[in-house]
Amino acid sequence: MFRESPIIRWRNYSDRYRLNGYKCTKCSAAYFEYKGLCTCGNLDFNEVQFSGKGKIVSYTMIHSGPEVFENKSPYCVALIDLVEGARITAQVMDCKYEDLKIGTEVEAVFRKFYASGEKGVIHYGTKFVPKF
């Protein structure tokens, strides 16, 4: 499937490895990953490096994952509001799920995601850990 492709994630490396985002030059709305046209109508963005600090807005424990995450289940995925204003979808790890709450403060960490097949490229990205 597409997830086996060695190149599919390549163009997002810079954003995902360093947690880079885009801030609209007009209304200051912040986006994680490329947006292109801001909801305010502006086309110009400044690239920003997010601090990686944020708060959980919602979260869940996934017990039945898709193919590439199948043997990693269960794992926690959350919606996180970064202090810079962007909302990001990411896994939360290195904690007890029961200890998490809406509002829990979290911090970004660099982590392995999955490998494209046995001999394929290993994909990395940003996950989060709680700051209790």
Place this chain on the structure above:
Amino acid sequence: MKVGVLGIGITKFGEIWEEGLRELLLDAQLRALNDAKMEPKQIDALYTGNMCADSLSGQLHIGAMAAENLNLDKPSIRVEGACASGSLALRQGVHSIASGDADIVMVSGVEKMTDVSTEQVTTALMGAGDEELEGFNGLTFPGLYALLAKAYMHKYPALTRELLAEVSVKNHFHGARNPYAQFQNEINIDTVINATMVADPLTLFDCSPITDGAASIILASEATAKKLGTEVYITGSGLANDSLSLARRKSLTRLDAGHAAAQRAYKQAGITVKDINFAEVHDCFSIAEIYAVEALGFAKEGEAYKLYKDKQTYFDGKNPINTSGGLKACGHPVAATGVKQAVEATMQLRGEAGLRQVKGATTGVTYNVGGSGATACVHVFKKMK
């Protein structure tokens, strides 16, 4: 706008191992033709909803397949809008007639899902979300609605775990009265709460199943429909969109596209929520039905729980919701669902819904959602004297 419903056809929903994609589609098509007492050559155009045939069956070109099934060379197009594919096909059919391009149109929806593993289906369905922003992080479809459920129940704690389970209990009650339904058994709140966890807080019984099935409906212009003595008409069609990913939505506790689609359809049909006798809505997960009844205006945001507390959503209640059993009990062959909703609405208005018949129904709506709310499509069905 008025477009007549000449005929309806639906296969049994479930694990239909003996029939492939093509056979399921043909089965529904022939049933609709039989119901309308028509020959294939009377069809001017075909629109067929399908989401997953390419990823699950290796088959694209569903438009050509739908025409070939009936030995037709007429215009035939596949329509895809994730889980809303069926209602988008219906809308295209309506527009094709409204534009004057066609007089009689066949709209179908078909999905063949049980030939592959659950993990493969999970991956395919996640194509309805945002692959780069959500899928990459291991988010699944139940996961998306679990995030919505968690946010909603945090903001509106009046929707308790027990009341959320009432959605599935009621839908199974209706499914037990629908011979086409995948699950024709009643369940109770404990069945839902104690079931295997899929994505916290949603258990297996909060989730619609993996289903094979197809549905077809034959539409005609008002003039032709009147000549044939047709009773049921589509009088409004509303469509709205929102961001693919949840992270880019304005709100997590309402689906803006659902509200907008409902208002557009009501406006076109010249109705308000008070005129509606029943609704077929998109309960891919129990929490989705809560969002649906609020989007359609049966309850204000945060107050849908009241309808379930008072058991108003049963077929003999004040606001019957999902008399077919909904996606939960009737099953969810993804793109067939939007057309199935239209079939159920027509059966209700014709008075053919048997043990789940809403008495004296004259106006019904269908509400079909794609993804976690990135597409919402609402149709208004009316019985004309």
